[in-house]
Amino acid sequence: MDYAIEVNNIVKKYKDVxxxxxxxxxxxxxxxxxxxxxxxxxxxxxxxxxxxxLKPTSGTAKVNGYDIIKEQQKVRExxxxxxxxxxxxxxxxxxxxxxxxxxxxxxxxxxxxxKINELLEFFELKEVENKLVRYLSGxxxxxxxxxxxxxxxxxxxFLDEPTTGLDPDIRYNLWNYIKNMVKEYDVTVFIAxxxxxxxxxxxxxxxxxxxxxxxxxxxxxxxxxxxxxDIVMIKTKDNIDIKSDYIRxxxxxxxxxxxxxxxxxxxxxxxxxxxxxxxxxxxxVSIRKPTLGEVFLxxxxxxxx
Numbered sequence: 001m002d003y004a005i006e007v008n009n010i011v012k013k014y015k016d017v018x019x020x021x022x023x024x025x026x027x028x029x030x031x032x033x034x035x036x037x038x039x040x041x042x043x044x045x046x047x048x049x050x051x052x053x054l055k056p057t058s059g060t061a062k063v064n065g066y067d068i069i070k071e072q073q074k075v076r077e078x079x080x081x082x083x084x085x086x087x088x089x090x091x092x093x094x095x096x097x098x099x100x101x102x103x104x105x106x107x108x109x110x111x112x113x114x115k116i117n118e119l120l121e122f123f124e125l126k127e128v129e130n131k132l133v134r135y136l137s138g139x140x141x142x143x144x145x146x147x148x149x150x151x152x153x154x155x156x157x158f159l160d161e162p163t164t165g166l167d168p169d170i171r172y173n174l175w176n177y178i179k180n181m182v183k184e185y186d187v188t189v190f191i192a193x194x195x196x197x198x199x200x201x202x203x204x205x206x207x208x209x210x211x212x213x214x215x216x217x218x219x220x221x222x223x224x225x226x227x228x229x230d231i232v233m234i235k236t237k238d239n240i241d242i243k244s245d246y247i248r249x250x251x252x253x254x255x256x257x258x259x260x261x262x263x264x265x266x267x268x269x270x271x272x273x274x275x276x277x278x279x280x281x282x283x284x285v286s287i288r289k290p291t292l293g294e295v296f297l298x299x300x301x302x303x304x305x
Contacts, residue, residue, distance in 0.1 A: 003062075004029045004156050004188040005050065010059035012045055012212075019045045021212040022059070027156075032182060032189040034203035036196070036296065042212040043192035044084060047160050050190070051081050064155045080149030080187075084160040086141060090134035094125055094144050097133060098151065105152035119147040122184065123177060139170035143177065150185055157181075159191040163198060171195075175202050200292045208299055215299035220292055227290040227298060230264040232271070233257075235283040242274045253301045256283075258294070 005027035012020040020042045027033040035043050048054040050063055052072040060067065066074040088097050095116065102112040120126045123143045133141060142162060149157055159178070163171040179202065182189055193199055199206045200220045207217040216223065229248050234240065235256040242250075246267040249260040261267040264287050275282055288294070297303055 002029050003027060004064060005033075005190060006062045007046075007050070008060045010046070010049060010061060011057045012042075012049060012054065013057045019212050020049075020056070023209075023212070023214055025207055025214060025217055027188060027190060028204075029188050030182065030186070031204040032178070032191060032202055034191045034193055034199040034206045035209055036193055036199040036206050036292075037209035038194055041209045043194075043209060044160055045212075046209075047081075047158050047190070047192055051079060051158055052076055077152070078154060079156045079158060080152065080154035081158040082142075082145045082149050082160065082162055084164065084192075086145070088133045088141060088144060088148075090132065093130050093132055094136070095120070095129040097144060098148055101148035102151050107151050115151055119150055122181070123147045137170070138166050139174060142166065142174060146177070146181070150181070150187070153185070154187060156188045156190060159189060161192055161194070163193075163195065171198070172201075178202060196291075196293050196296065206292070208296055210300040210302075216295070223295045224290040224292060227260050227294060229260050229262045229290075231288050231290055231294045232259040232261055232264060232267065233284075233286045233288075234259065234271075235285075236281060238280045238282075240275075240280065242271060244270050246270070249298075251298060251301065253297060254303075258297055260290075260298075 003026045007023055007025050010020050010023045023046060035046065037043055045054065049056050050061055050068060052068055052075050055069065062068065063075045064078040066078065068075055098116045099112065102116060107115060120129050125143060125147065128136065128140065133144065163174055166174065178189060181187065191203065203220065205217060205219055206223065208215045240257055244267055246261045246263045247259060248262055251258045293303065
């Protein structure tokens with residue numbers, strides 16, 4: 001298997017805080033790989049390590065076959081990155097920002113104009129190429145940042161929370177550009193997100209991370225099917241210790257219990273009989289097919305808000 005990213009037992013410590021706890025995974029070439037988790041889970045720390053901004057406390061990784069510690073310059077030359085925080089110069093136009101990016105990426109002078117115009121066309125930015133960035137919408141600014149990251153023809157593109165703060169319709173629009181970009185520019189995309197829908201819609205595979213640990217990795221549909229059955233969510237402060245042939249798995253979470261069952265209708269009959277006999281107070285009961293949110297809840301014990 002040809003991997004664009006290989007991560008082996010990466011640990012990152014900040015004094016008494018362990019930000020990453022032995023993270024291991026591989027990213028296939030040409031895929032959109034998502035790392036899904038709440039703020040503070042270790043997503044940005046991981047991207048910073050893979051892009052050579054930070055050094056790991058221990059462990060190893062390769063990006064495009066280059067060691068992130070021994071071959072930092074080669075790693076940097078072969079990647080693009082869009083940071084979580086905006087990094088454009090608001091006092092310059094769109095095209096001026098791209099020209100500065102081309103200079104920083106060492107794009108040959110005789111190819112800069114052609115490359116910039118190509119990206120302006122691809123991201124439908126020609127109409128605003130001479131507009132000051134400060135007057136652009138949040139979605140437009142993000143498109144400019146992604147366009148700038150592609151100037152050096154990177155093999156791997158890192159996107160750290162690329163659609164945070166954007167309206168849903170703008171977010172969907174940006175997803176289409178990212179999907180098409182993978183095909184058009186033959187780039188592998190590593191995306192960190194806390195949006196469940198973004199991971200499900202955009203990513204070929206998803207790694208769920210919580211408190212610095214990778215809990216599970218797989219295709220979104222595979223992860224949902226792995227729960228096998230319906231999900232019964234019971235919100236209660238009381239203890240539930242029900243036994244049933246219909247239960248595949250029962251997990252205690254922050255607000256009650258998540259129970260995976262193979263026949264929700266028959267199980268509910270047993271559940272209501274059980275809580276009546278035990279005098280248990282239930283605040284609510286909900287039933288649904290597994291979603292990526294249910295997968296996150298199952299593996300971490302909490303909802304991703």
